[in-house]
Amino acid sequence: MAGIFAILLLFLGSSTPGRARTLYGLDHGPSNFDVVRFGAVGNGKRDDSKAFLKAWESVCQSTKPPTMTIPAGKTFLLNPTTFRGPCKSPAINIQVSGNILAPSSISSWGNDQEHWIHFKCVDGLSIQGSGTIDGQGHAWWPIKSAQETHALSFDVCTNLKLRDLHIVNSQQRHIAIHNSNTVYIKGLHINSPEDSPNSDGIHIQSSQHVNVENSFIATGDDCISIGDGTYDVNASKITCGPGHGISVGSLGKDGSRSTAEMIHVKDSFFIGTKNGARIKTWQGGSGFARNIIFENLIFTDVENPIIIDQYYCPNKGCKNQVNVSALISNLP
Template sequence: MRKQTVSLCVTYTLALLVALAGSMKATGLRHGFNSNSSRIFNIISFGAVGNGIEDDSQALVSAWRAACAVPRATLLVPSDFQFLVSPVTLQGPCNSKLVLQIEGTILAALTTRNSLKSNIFQWLNFKWLNSFTIQGSGIVNGQWSQFRNLSLIHQNSTIPPAALRPTVVRFYSSYNILVRDIQIVDSPQCHLKFDSCRWIRVKNVTIFSPEVTPNTDGIHLQNTRDVEIRKSNIGCGDDCISIQTGCSNIHIKNINCNPGHGISIGGLGRGDSLACVSNVLVDSVNVQNALSGVRIKTWQGGIGTVKNITFTNIKVSNVKTPIMIDQFYCDQSSCHNKTDAVSISDITYQGITGTYSYEPIRFACSDSVPCTGLNLINVHLIPVNWWQYKREAFCWKSYGAAWGPVEPLSAGCLERSNNRLIKILTKPHNYTC
């Protein structure tokens, strides 16, 4: 009797579960999905081949449109495949918390002749997104070498060389963006770019292109605020992280930069333009085999301000010039002398240690708009070779002070602040940052 009762209970329970499952299935069908798996949109299901030869761009766009329409959806780029993709724009607005899960490899396809007419060319162009994540253990490969060959083919063309080299991943006018864990390699130009964005997080990414690749910034920020970049390895042929005009509240921590041009603010003010950068903290960064460690560079003739910048706990190894401010920046064969300059003030360098290959510190500031509020605290920089001649720090129109143990002692070349004198020297401007 007891066994019969247990058997009836089991039978009833199974029947109930089957009924519930049927009810859930019917309800799910009415809403267009019946399980979490229906929120996963695999690019293979939309016609992608993944052999690295056939163009999978349309499949990516189709999968994006489907995922974009579903809350908490995931667009999956599966492992063990290589997806060749031509330039695409993946735009919103989308439903909340869309995820692009990259487990395989996305390869950049060569541009078409029509694409080459654009000088603001992007490859994977994301725009108008909110609460969006790119993550995974996969690779985004810009295939720099093929674009280099294309540049050589078109070197006599009216198309400027930069137009032939796209930025690999670019975000425009997007908010609450997270990029983590992925690898972005061999970009023809910038690897990861944020333009007119806010609330950005980049974590545990690997970015790499050869040292000989020109203008291949690792992470490029422009008109972007409230940014956190952490725990990432970056090596490239230009700035590991580049901070341009319109940026504020930037926090960079635990970054390895090798090789590259270090962490840079600028160049700012090109073409006599207004440039504004403020509230930047760069903390716990290792820079190796680089042109610069931490630098601020501005063009003559620009206006605006760079202020409240802190570089702390920076370790350099075989870096040409670890600390640099250059208000005479020019990447051309020659530039005209101009009196206007972007104002630079309240800059702190604390705990900057390691080896340099050319000179330890270079502060080249404007005669008409001197640098003010420069602070060197616990700085220890020595030549990369013990037998190498110890070069002195260079200071020009740079006002501030050195605190604590400082080597080289010539870092004391900073002029003591004289607010009245600086006010007389500084040319007034009518602008607002």
């Protein structure tokens, strides 16, 4: 028996250490980074921001395609946090199985009240999972602020994938895509009360090659808003409502030049929304909104199923303006 035991020890010792540790549950491998292993508690009360950033630092330095795991059965309180790249691996995965909670007090945000969970300059990022991301926006909604606040935002990201996420009660916009290229969004559930102001479901700005499909979006503002500098945006199989519909714009605010091109919205449902498919531009602006297709849309209890508004004025009392210099420059 002793000889057999010695042979077994010799066999284990001669095998690959990492493989043996993984087989016996002693290790999750060098490419799996569970935030709990970096000090996150997940009781919904203690701030886990530093632990998330420590985990992200290891993720970003990994040369193998890493996975950052937010485990099920826990609720992680996260103060405003930016996850910065560039990272070493061309592909990074974040598995959101647990819940993520924003601070309930606005004072916890400090000076920067624009971003809650912010990814910047990260390529090849995939985020998915059945956990809930809760912005606790109730304290924000009574405040009339000109600043745009985003629950989940992405700046300068390429090859971004978001799948099967549940995002609720954003402070204002639930998801913001800025200056990004090649974005694929599928299976999202976004939900905020009908009276929550400026709570766009997905806002796309200065980005190209963006696809959104098979998602349910209920908010107090646009289900999807497509802003300036966008090119090649496709939205299909969207269930929108309540909310203000799917909007191109607003474009040309304060006399600016804005562009939106190759926008395709199809095979979608609008239920109890203020608008369905909309294009909106401010007076006095310039630029273009072109190659826009609204196709096979079904409207139920919608106030304005399709609307093109070239005199957009949400606060009323706007002066009717014409951009004379833009008109002259377009003369033959």
